[in-house]
Amino acid sequence: MDLRDSPAEAGFRARFRAWLAENNPGLPVSSADDEYWARQAEWHTALYDAGFFGLSWPSRFGGHDLPPVFDVILDEELAAAGAPPRPSLGYLVQGISTHASDAIKDRFLPGLISGRERWCQGFSEPDAGSDLAALRTTATLDGDEYVIHGHKIWTSYSDVADWCFLLARTDPGVPKHKGLSAFAVPMRQPGIEQRPLRMINGITTEFGQVLFDGARVAAGNMIGEPGEGWRVAMTIVSHEREPGELGYVARYAKAVKELEQAVRADPDAFRNDQRDAVAWAYVQAEMLRLHVCRRLSERLDRLDHGPGGSIDKLLMTWVEQTVGAAALAVAGSRAVVDAGDVALKVYLYSRAQSVMGGTSQIQKNIIATRILGLPAA
Amino acid sequence: MDARDTPEQAELRRTARQLARQLGPRTVADLDDGKRSKRLAEAVRDAGWLELRHDGGDGAPLASGVEAAIIADALGEAVADVAFAGPVLAAELARRAGATPNDGAVVGFSPDLIDAAVVSGPATTTPVYAIDCATESLEAAYVLVPDGAGYRLAQVQVDGARDGADLTRTIRPIPAGAPLRAVAGQSRVLTRADLDSWATLGLALTSADLIGITRGVLDLTVAYAKERRQYGVPIGTFQAVQHLLAEARCLMEGAFSIALQASWAVDDLGPDEARNAGRVAKAYCARAARTACETAVQVHGGMGNTWDCIVHVYLRRALLASQWFGDDGEQLRQLQRTRLGAADGPS
DSSP states (O other), X not given: OBOSOOHHHHHHHHHHHHHHHHHOOOOOOTTTOHHHHHHHXXXXXXXXXXXXXXXXXXXXXXXXXXXTTHHHHHHHHHHHHTOOOOOSOHHHHHHHHHHSOHHHHHHHHHHHHHTSSOEEEEOOBTTBSSSGGGOOOEEEXXXXXXXXXXXXESOTTGGGOSEEEEEEESXXXXXXXXXXXXXXXXXXXXXXXXXXXXXXXXXXXXXXXXXXEEEEEEGGGEESSTTOHHHHHHHHHHHHTOHHHHTHHHHHHHHHHHHHHXXXXXXXXXXXXXXXXXXXXXXHHHHHHHHHHHHHHHTTTOOOOSXXXXXXXXXXXXXXXXXXXXXXXXXXXXXXXXXXXHHHHHXXXXXXXXXXXXXXXXXXXXXXXXXXXXXXX | OBOSOOHHHHHHHHHHHHHHHHHSOSSTGGGGXXXXXXXXXXXHXXXXXXXXXXXXXXSSBSSOHHHHHHHHHHHHHTTOOSOOHHHHHHHHHHHHTTOOOOTTEXXXXXXXXXXXXXXXXXXXXXXXXXXXXXXXXXOEEEEXXXXXXXXXXXXXXXXXXXXXXXXXXXXXXXXXXXXXXXXXXXXXXXXXXXXXXXXXXXXXXXXXXXXXXXXXXXXHHHHHXXXXXXXXXXXXXXXXXXXXXXXXXXXXXXXHHXXXXXXXXXXXXXXXXXXXXXXXXXXXXXXXXXXXXXXXXXXTGGGGGSTTSTHHHHHHHHHHHHHTTOOHXXXXXXXXXXXXXOOOOOO
């Protein structure tokens, strides 16, 4: 074990730090302000064009063929500079890389990674949340196209997306897990209606509902084989649960740094329990940084699509909710007298982390049965 | 940047776990089996593990903090009733002071068990606690004597009776009034930086011990949940039980990840950064182990609350490992001071 930067890592860190000093867009907190999402695309393409995104992905698709731990450096430097986190789309890259044909990979991965083509993910439905395989959206073959009918919900950034990674039922005559297929569906076409959702902290640009009513997708845009949709979805959600894939370490470390600065400006103005909350949030954020460093180091041995993501998801959830609680504690009455207070919004948003990407209850079921080997309930 | 074990470290981890499982206690009654515990002590000594922090010839220790933590983790997992961290921490101080190593020595701690005891006069004026003494040999406990801007080592005789909550490691209180004796061959004065690095080793070893305890008690409890039947099915079938165990498993993984840095920091980061790494690790590991042990008592039900069920041996060991070098509350207090500029209030 050696947590020091290798010469190549140190060189990368120095280059990135220098670039960041000139190019930090100074966006507001992602979970608290709609402006963030309005400008996130610029940030994605700026990072990519400067050679600082998609580090561990194949150069054939616009990546840099670097070891996965380079993302740890990226996250550390983003947090230290107070810059926005890297775009969270590694799980879609993993899904396409693992299951799609070479033609689909060549067509879609470069645009996904560069940010030139924007994506959303159409999995959940109003009646298929934790029980994802119960989804009812249908894709019916009509010539060389599938026609889509159904209602998706929690589709993040669907309003700005060019493509939807859609999970739909293609065979209603087989058991529910076996009749699903995955598609890359173009979003800019008739037969698609967007309905934004307002979250409890007031933001409106992140989550939406998408209604498909006769939208069409070429049969060649299927990702994986017909009926392979459940396996594709499980690959995606296992990585969607990994903070290393999401880049959230930078988000939490930045938030903790700002809380520490606020307290350090006048430590005696805060009670001991408020300072303790910040110190504990720092411990939690450090845990996640080091946990991601360990997980990305382990990828040098092999890439695992297994249930370990559920452990990482719970750890990440505890970190986000600890940081959110610390922000609320430090804000004190400010968060209650001002509905626009950032700490209030960060705290309220943090409650969603134990639901999105699979609830904490689902993660615990997975850990209990698939990692601890306890009998299924 | 690579958080994986080297092949040698992975081999040491396997060997240490195997030895600790083989010779550690399986039941509470095993704790009274003197033949077994003697074999365990001999095996630890013969493996050279007590000498890891001896001078390798160039002032640097024979093995790094990572190797020492790997062994502490394995011994914690098996609640191995053998002295390890105590003698290793004494050897660390002796090496830094340039003194001749003394395998029978441990460190005498202040009554809060957080710092090495500091003594200014010819004899101790408060009780000093010798932690993790080998049961066999006659021991000396090192204490610190102010010397200019730093400290030199002196020793007091350990003669108190065995005591303490932990049934696997001894604490021997040495009453006030113990006369100080010289420690031979000291060639260096211990600086503040020396003591910070030494404390980092203490934080790393106690954190590793806590991770081992967490893993050991969780394995035991998961196995029990698969066996124990109520309502005609194993209790591990119930989500209420499953979720407690799943949470403990997550805490164990997080604790392992955060403590890796602390064990590496002992030899590879400067004293301030290293101690910070030790503090965050200890704060997390102390809470994780406490939660996992309490979960284990709960899942074992009524039996978990009896003396003959081994679960309390883990919990008791975690209580000492937590307090030694400061528990989670103490670490947060220190982080408040170093990172938030809070005043250094009473501990």
